[in-house]
Amino acid sequence: MTAENDDTMLGRARVSDTPELTAYYGELAGLEAGALWTVANEIEPWFPQPKSVPVLWRYEELRPLVHKALDLVKADDAGRRVVMLVNPGRKDVSAAAGLLYTGLQIMGPGEAMTAHRHQAAALRFVQEGTGAWTIVDGQKLKVGARDFAITPNGTWHEHGNDSDDAPVIWQDGLDIPLVNALDAGFYEVHPDLYQTPGKVINSSVLTYGGNLLPYGVEKWTRPYSPLLAYPWEPTYAALRDLAKTTDGSPYDGVIMEYTNPLTGGSVMPTMSAHMQLLRPGQATRAHRHTGSVIYTAAKGHGVSVIAGQRFAWKQGDIFCVPSWAWHEHENLDQSEDACLFSFNDFPVMRSLGFFREEAYTANDGHQPVT
Numbered sequence: 001m002t003a004e005n006d007d008t009m010l011g012r013a014r015v016s017d018t019p020e021l022t023a024y025y026g027e028l029a030g031l032e033a034g035a036l037w038t039v040a041n042e043i044e045p046w047f048p049q050p051k052s053v054p055v056l057w058r059y060e061e062l063r064p065l066v067h068k069a070l071d072l073v074k075a076d077d078a079g080r081r082v083v084m085l086v087n088p089g090r091k092d093v094s095a096a097a098g099l100l101y102t103g104l105q106i107m108g109p110g111e112a113m114t115a116h117r118h119q120a121a122a123l124r125f126v127q128e129g130t131g132a133w134t135i136v137d138g139q140k141l142k143v144g145a146r147d148f149a150i151t152p153n154g155t156w157h158e159h160g161n162d163s164d165d166a167p168v169i170w171q172d173g174l175d176i177p178l179v180n181a182l183d184a185g186f187y188e189v190h191p192d193l194y195q196t197p198g199k200v201i202n203s204s205v206l207t208y209g210g211n212l213l214p215y216g217v218e219k220w221t222r223p224y225s226p227l228l229a230y231p232w233e234p235t236y237a238a239l240r241d242l243a244k245t246t247d248g249s250p251y252d253g254v255i256m257e258y259t260n261p262l263t264g265g266s267v268m269p270t271m272s273a274h275m276q277l278l279r280p281g282q283a284t285r286a287h288r289h290t291g292s293v294i295y296t297a298a299k300g301h302g303v304s305v306i307a308g309q310r311f312a313w314k315q316g317d318i319f320c321v322p323s324w325a326w327h328e329h330e331n332l333d334q335s336e337d338a339c340l341f342s343f344n345d346f347p348v349m350r351s352l353g354f355f356r357e358e359a360y361t362a363n364d365g366h367q368p369v370t
Contacts, residue, residue, distance in 0.1 A: 003265045013037040015033045048290060048324035051089040052097040053152050054306035059127065059316030066104045066169060075111055082106075082172060085318060089175070097320035098292030099178035100271075100345055105159070107132070107168045112160035115190035121153040121224075121268045125296055125341050126170040127316055131163030136228050139204055140197035143170075144299050147259060148275075148341065151270050152224035153179075156190055171238035171296060171318065173343045175270045204228040225260035225267040236339065239277040243337075251287040251359070252279040253329070266347045273343040278302060278331035283335075285365030286328040289357040291343040293321045300338025302331045308370040326360055 015021070015037050016341050066083050084103035086098045090163050097100040101120075104127065105146035107113070116136070126132055133142045137155045142162075151157040161168045181183045187221050200206065207214050208227040222227040241255055248254035255276035258267050266272035275298065278284070286305070295304070307325040312332075321327045331338040348356040360367060 010270055013040040013149060018341050047083045050098060050322040052087045052292065053324035054305045054309050054320060054325060055217045056311040056313060056317060056319040057085050062104060062159060068168050070106060070108050075113055079273050080105060080113060086090045092305060093177040095177040096294055097322050098345060100180055100294055101176045101295050103172045103174050105170055107159060107161040109163050109165055113157050114159050114193045115158035115266065116188060117154055117156045118187045119153050119185050120174045121175045121270050121345045122151040123271060123273060123343055124170045129163060129166055129168030131161045132168040132170060135195050135197050138195055138198050139325045139370055140201050141229045143229055147295060148273060150267050158195060172345060173294060178270060201231060202229060220262055223269050230258050235275050239275060242338055243277055243366040250285045252276050253282055253284055270348050272280050272341055272346050276340050279340045280336060281331060281334045283330040284328050286326045286360035286367045288324050288326045289321050290347045290354055291344050291349040292323050295319050296341045298339040298341045299337055300331060300333055302329060303340050304329045305367050305369055308367055310369045328366060
């Protein structure tokens with residue numbers, strides 16, 4: 001790898017400053033112009049140079065502060081009462097990794113947020129609580145712990161908690177930094193503040209969640225999944241069934257993608273999501289890829305080595321893998337499986353022809369821990 005970042009190699013800019021060049025650069029700057037060779041090695045690196053760094057956010061440390069926000073900030077004043085998770089290298093865009101945002105949202109008993117829509121696509125992974133609901137374009141969804149739901153870009157949505165005695169906490173995932181990087185952001189509040197939901201709760205799950213394509217319903221032409229919620233129980237059952245038939249991936253264990261049931265593609269155009277199962281004691285091999293990933297420990301406990309750093313996680317913890325960072329996972333429990341939920345920007349990478357993946361071949365596929 002040392003040759004990859006050696007700027008003295010043929011084809012790289014290596015122009016030394018002279019008084020004449022310095023004056024020339026000043027002339028260019030006066031016309032809002034510049035010389036490419038002064039920045040070429042920075043803006044066109046040999047391989048990805050992400051500003052994001054690997055981070056693990058411990059749920060047991062964040063949870064008391066998330067609860068503290070209930071008494072400090074009213075839901076109507078905050079709009080969304082969320083503790084965002086910010087990567088030290090991406091504070092400039094409030095991202096958790098790359099151009100992906102994530103945070104922990106809390107809703108008190110009986111609380112409801114007003115309806116809105118925005119250009120950014122969003123997804124939810126419920127950490128705890130039993131009364132969580134969301135309304136997406138008039139469809140009311142009820143979700144529980146470890147359920148996954150989407151609110152695609154441009155859809156009217158609002159959230160609430162039907163519980164009488166306990167808050168709900170879920171993890172938000174959005175492509176806000178990507179939308180802002182493209183100068184494409186819009187945000188609107190619903191003209192009636194709240195939507196009128198349809199009569200059938202979880203109608204998209206009842207219609208599209210049975211592994212069979214329905215006939216006699218309105219043809220779905222939107223660029224995102226018509227299935228808006230993916231409950232934990234059938235997801236976990238599907239992983240366990242798949243584990244009976246295959247060894248899975250040497251890099252991710254038994255892994256499955258949440259998909260659009262009509263196309264088999266990702267749930268939304270800019271973000272996809274996965275759930276993976278690590279067998280008892282399983283240690284995967286290391287690999288890397290373009291695209292950033294945000295992981296949440298859905299079940300069990302283990303460790304992940306990311307760019308040579310070891311991170312120990314347990315249920316509820318959240319961690320990130322920046323683009324092109326070597327990473328591998330291990331389930332530390334010798335008797336129970338572990339599960340990791342994740343979301344990423346792979347659809348963007350693939351649509352633009354940017355996706356690339358590579359295996360770590362030294363040391364039997366395992367990184368040295370530094």
